[in-house]
Amino acid sequence: MTALRERKYGQWFRGADVDGDGFITRRDVRMMSERYVAARGIAPDSDEARPLLGRMDGFWADVIAPMDRNGDGKVDLREMVEGFRQALTDPARYPEQIGPVADCFFDLVDLDGNGRIDRAEFQLMFDAVAAVPGGDCAEVFAALDLDGSGGLDRDEFHRAVLEFFYGDDPAAAANHLFGRLAD
Structure with a gap:
């Protein structure tokens, strides 16, 4: 690891x-x-x-x-x-290992049930639940919103969670999904 x-x-x-x-x-x-x-x-x-x-x-x-x-x-x-x-040795196993939990979390965060997590939902849930500071939430959200739509669809969310748990790219925005990593 x-x-x-x-x-x-x-x-x-x-x-x-x-x-x-x-x-x-x-x-x-x-x-x-x-x-x-x-x-x-x-x-x-x-x-x-x-x-x-x-x-x-x-x-x-x-x-x-x-x-x-x-x-x-x-x-x-x-x-x-x-x-x-x-x-968590093989990213190909994501759909069975982490995917169902990520789907559950997506549904929890998508407060209005429209199939997207907007910035306010992201910030509310991550601040209230995981105590991620608001500034970090805004910055991480913007970086994860790959298409610039103002919301994370399920695919963007899964890509972020996959990168967080399996990825080794030190520049990936998903590294900070659960709060800014200290350097």
Whole structure:
């Protein structure tokens, strides 16, 4: 694994460790879910919220929990980086490994359901949920909007997520998808 990918995974980990205790737990994923629901302005027990919460529970069970090598119910940075290192070896496997989670996230961020993530949706979700600073959101969004349409379609979003998890280009805008990487 390259040092760049390790830094990106660390950035992702810091965002997923919602309570900041140095571990990703089922509770962190639940708190992330609750933030998504709150950012969407819907009631946590609503018909609209239940599927979103269920998908995030699946994200814990299918993606994060298997990285818990010592069985303590929490994943530390080392376990997560090792899990990604072992699993994310071939970009051709993106559709089965990361694609479904990226689709779920796209649907969560596309607040108005029009099939595009506009800058306001991008900033709201990344600021409210992942605590990515507003200036970083605007800059990253502009770089990811490859066609200059003012919105990220599903394909542009998938390209960004693919580059983030599998890419090694130090100049790629997607490196900063979950917050600006420190130099």
